[in-house]
Amino acid sequence: xxxxxxxxxxxxxxxxxxxxxxxxxxxxxxxxxxxxxxxxxxxxxxxxxxxxxxxxxxxxxxxxxxxxxxxxxxxxxxxxxxxxxxxxxxxxxxxxxxxxxxxxxxxxxxxxxxxxxxxxxxxxxxxxxxxxxxxxxxxxxxxxxxxxxxxxxxxxxxxxxxxxxxxxxxxxxxxxxxxxxxxxxxxxxxxxxxxxxxxxxxxxxxxxxxxxxxxxxxxxxxxxxxxxxxxxxxxxxxxxxxxxxxxxxxxxxxxxxxxxxxxxxxxxxxxx
Amino acid sequence: xxxxxxxxxxxxxxxxxxxxxxxxxxxxxxxxxxxxxxxxxxxxxxxxxxxxxxxxxxxxxxxxxxxxxxxxxxxxxxxxxxxxxxxxxxxxxxxxxxxxxxxxxxxxxxxxxxxxxxxxxxxxxxxxxxxxxxxxxxxxxxxxxxxxxxxxxxxxxxxxxxxxxxxxxxxxxxxxxxxxxxxxxxxxxxxxxxxxxxxxxxxxxxxxxxxxxxxxxxxxxxxxxxxxxxxxxxxxxxxxxxxxxxxxxxxxxxxxxxxxxxxxxxxxxxxxxxxxxxxxxxxxxxxxxxxxxxxxxxxxxxxxxxxxxxxxxxxxxxxxxxxxxxxxxxxxxxxxxxxxxxxxxxxxxxxxxxxxxxxxxxxxxxxxxxxxxxxxxxxxxxxxxxxxxxxxxxxxxxxxxxxxxxxxxxxxxxxxxxxxxxxxxxxxxxxxxxxxxxxxxxxxxxxxxx
Numbered sequence: 034x035x036x037x038x039x040x041x042x043x044x045x046x047x048x049x050x051x052x053x054x055x056x057x058x059x060x061x062x063x064x065x066x067x068x069x070x071x072x073x074x075x076x077x078x079x080x081x082x083x084x085x086x087x088x089x090x091x092x093x094x095x096x097x098x099x100x101x102x103x104x105x106x107x108x109x110x111x112x113x114x115x116x117x118x119x120x121x122x123x124x125x126x127x128x129x130x131x132x133x134x135x136x137x138x139x140x141x142x143x144x145x146x147x148x149x150x151x152x153x154x155x156x157x158x159x160x161x162x163x164x165x166x167x168x169x170x171x172x173x174x175x176x177x178x179x180x181x182x183x184x185x186x187x188x189x190x191x192x193x194x195x196x197x198x199x200x201x202x203x204x205x206x207x208x209x210x211x212x213x214x215x216x217x218x219x220x221x222x223x224x225x226x227x228x229x230x231x232x233x234x235x236x237x238x239x240x241x242x243x244x245x246x247x248x249x250x251x252x253x254x255x256x257x258x259x260x261x262x263x264x265x266x267x268x269x270x271x272x273x274x275x276x277x278x279x280x281x282x283x284x285x286x287x288x289x290x291x292x293x294x295x296x297x298x299x300x301x302x303x304x305x
Numbered sequence: 306x307x308x309x310x311x312x313x314x315x316x317x318x319x320x321x322x323x324x325x326x327x328x329x330x331x332x333x334x335x336x337x338x339x340x341x342x343x344x345x346x347x348x349x350x351x352x353x354x355x356x357x358x359x360x361x362x363x364x365x366x367x368x369x370x371x372x373x374x375x376x377x378x379x380x381x382x383x384x385x386x387x388x389x390x391x392x393x394x395x396x397x398x399x400x401x402x403x404x405x406x407x408x409x410x411x412x413x414x415x416x417x418x419x420x421x422x423x424x425x426x427x428x429x430x431x432x433x434x435x436x437x438x439x440x441x442x443x444x445x446x447x448x449x450x451x452x453x454x455x456x457x458x459x460x461x462x463x464x465x466x467x468x469x470x471x472x473x474x475x476x477x478x479x480x481x482x483x484x485x486x487x488x489x490x491x492x493x494x495x496x497x498x499x500x501x502x503x504x505x506x507x508x509x510x511x512x513x514x515x516x517x518x519x520x521x522x523x524x525x526x527x528x529x530x531x532x533x534x535x536x537x538x539x540x541x542x543x544x545x546x547x548x549x550x551x552x553x554x555x556x557x558x559x560x561x562x563x564x565x566x567x568x569x570x571x572x573x574x575x576x577x578x579x580x581x582x583x584x585x586x587x588x589x590x591x592x593x594x595x596x597x598x599x600x601x602x603x604x605x606x607x608x609x610x611x612x613x614x615x616x617x618x619x620x621x622x623x624x625x626x627x628x629x630x631x632x633x634x635x636x637x638x639x640x641x642x643x644x645x646x647x648x649x650x651x652x653x654x655x656x657x658x659x660x661x662x663x664x665x666x667x668x669x670x671x672x673x674x675x676x677x678x679x680x681x682x683x684x685x686x687x688x689x690x691x692x693x694x695x696x697x698x699x700x701x702x703x704x705x706x707x708x709x710x711x712x713x714x715x716x717x718x719x720x721x722x723x724x725x726x727x728x729x730x731x732x733x734x735x736x737x738x739x740x741x742x743x744x745x746x747x748x749x750x751x752x753x754x755x
Contacts, residue, residue, distance in 0.1 A: 152517040155524050155545035155558075221703045229696045238546045240487055240557045240684035242692060243478070245365040247334040257327045261320060268316045298334055 039083035044138045046076030051131035058128045066124035077111045091150035096166045100148045103141035107134050109174035125203045129181045161234035168226025173287050175219030180284040182212040183277035212280050220259050227252045247298040251290040258283040313383040322377045333364035385468045392461050401444040401451040405717050408730035413741050415748045418724045426725045433747050452716040460709035467702025473695030481688030491678045506532040512679040525558050527679040560680030562625045565610045571672035576665050607633045630673050710735035
């Protein structure tokens with residue numbers, strides 16, 4: 034079996050997992066969600082094997098073009114979700130996370146994304162490529178979960194204000210606290226991988242740790258937005274709607290750092 | 306002074322500054338930075354002057370952006386200092402005489418009676434708390450016993466440590482900006498150059514380009530030596546991502562190129578009349594080489610690696626890459642110039658030769674060689690190591706702040722009509738559920754013990 038086949042199998046499993054989660058979402062049978070969780074976990078395992086095959090085939094880290102980066106982002110998101118659901122048992126966010134995962138996988142498999150593993154240009158031949166990109170993307174996967182819980186918070190909150198409860202039975206307060214917990218994991222990872230490892234690598238290969246390159250500035254902007262989230266929450270006691278909005282903006286900034294800078298702004302970082 | 310302190314102590318100022326700095330940073334990614342003014346004029350028209358005046362064209366080094374960073378620095382410092390002293394007092398000189406009212410006002414609390422005496426209850430409590438890694442302080446006052454237990458106290462200082470880390474990173478940045486420098490030395494194999502601001506020389510022993518099977522560049526490698534009065538102090542083969550360090554100077558593989566001033570060209574000459582005549586000539590610039598036996602000689606006046614005709618019809622090179630190599634040649638017979646013109650390596654049929662007499666020869670630029678040089682970037686940045694220290698503190702502080710939550714348990718013991726009254730309360734900065742269950746376990750074990 035080659036990498037492409039395994040990638041496809043993982044994709045199908047994520048899709049089936051999402052179906053189970055959606056049946057659960059509308060049918061309320063707990064066992065459906067558990068099946069969805071199990072299938073997602075098997076999908077993650079197969080996806081992991083696909084990534085390892087890719088590493089062996091290409092001889093380098095599995096995130097050197099858009100296809101590889103997206104595939105790794107989907108993998109990180111499933112991993113983050115498996116962890117968060119495993120710890121906090123909030124199955125109701127499953128359908129939406131899996132929906133995002135499917136969208137990322139679909140984007141990765143679109144014909145627009147070059148898939149062939151090309152040899153690395155000299156600047157990327159460094160173990161810092163592994164550390165910098167993997168830690169950053171895993172951090173961003175937790176921001177993605179915070180995005181889902183924040184959006185669900187906004188829905189739950191407006192429904193609770195009208196006196197109803199969210200169909201999913203999750204309280205707004207619980208969603209708010211899960212958002213915070215995801216950011217509490219994502220923020221240190223993003224700081225370490227995105228900013229610190231990035232600076233060290235830049236210093237090792239360009240001779241300067243900070244050059245105000247658009248990608249650098251945008252990761253700093255992302256970091257500022259989440260710093261704002263933490264300060265307003267922990268020092269000023271903001272919660273709920275305002276926190277949710279900041280978390281959503283933070284995710285959008287991370288998304289722009291990942292995609293927008295490559296396609297819209299001229300940057301030293303345009304490898305992918 | 307006091308009002309200034311109060312101004313900078315405000316978290317709202319921090320929030321405001323972060324928002325403004327973020328907005329300014331976004332602006333700086335939308336407007337291309339540090340380009341020539343003409344480019345802005347053609348792009349933004351009349352706005353260009355305004356942008357330049359407001360320093361939007363070099364935004365991250367503008368006085369106002371740096372001033373905003375400075376204000377944030379002062380804000381972080383004063384915010385942290387003003388929060389630090391109460392925390393230090395709480396950590397080193399805690400106030401132990403709490404009232405039962407305040408304990409019961411805490412979210413996690415408990416109150417119960419025991420028939421055992423106060424001293425033995427206290428011992429049991431202490432044993433239980435120590436087994437859960439709490440550190441204990443106690444006090445006796447007016448027949449009351451105060452017990453104050455806590456653990457992971459460093460967690461309180463997580464935010465201070467991480468903000469100190471940020472300040473150190475900014476300090477490193479200032480030092481880099483003020484005394485760090487970068488420059489590029491272009492070295493040919495065997496050449497040595499004085500390193501600026503240093504008491505040693507850098508020599509390139511060997512330069513090599515590695516290719517992948519498909520022809521893409523895999524790596525550039527330069528073997529460098531550090532020379533002092535002819536003595537080799539250090540030697541290393543550097544490549545992209547693997548620099549050489551010496552005395553605080555770091556040498557990076559940054560670029561490469563060819564010395565097109567002095568190339569060796571190969572010109573293939575053929576005769577129209579005599580198809581069997583074919584001759585390869587190695588020619589250097591301004592060097593006459595004889596073409597055949599009748600005394601015809603050719604020479605090359607100029608070589609251009611990437612031939613292009615510029616805007617004012619001048620001949621120039623577009624880059625230093627050999628994308629369109631061209632040579633200007635002249636043909637001589639004795640003292641008489643018989644032809645001259647451009648020949649192109651990529652377009653052999655496109656030769657533009659002006660001949661004063663009919664010539665029999667066709668000339669093709671069949672090869673071109675030039676010594677390659679290696680572009681070595683030299684950097685000395687004493688700020689960098691300070692930045693790494695700051696990064697370490699930042700991460701350490703972040704981990705403490707998020708994952709090392711301080712837990713406090715306060716217990717008040719009182720004797721009342723032969724029984725011991727126990728009032729307890731607890732505080733955890735994070736992980737409140739886990740703390741509550743720990744607290745309840747401690748209380749349950751005290752209550753149930755005989």
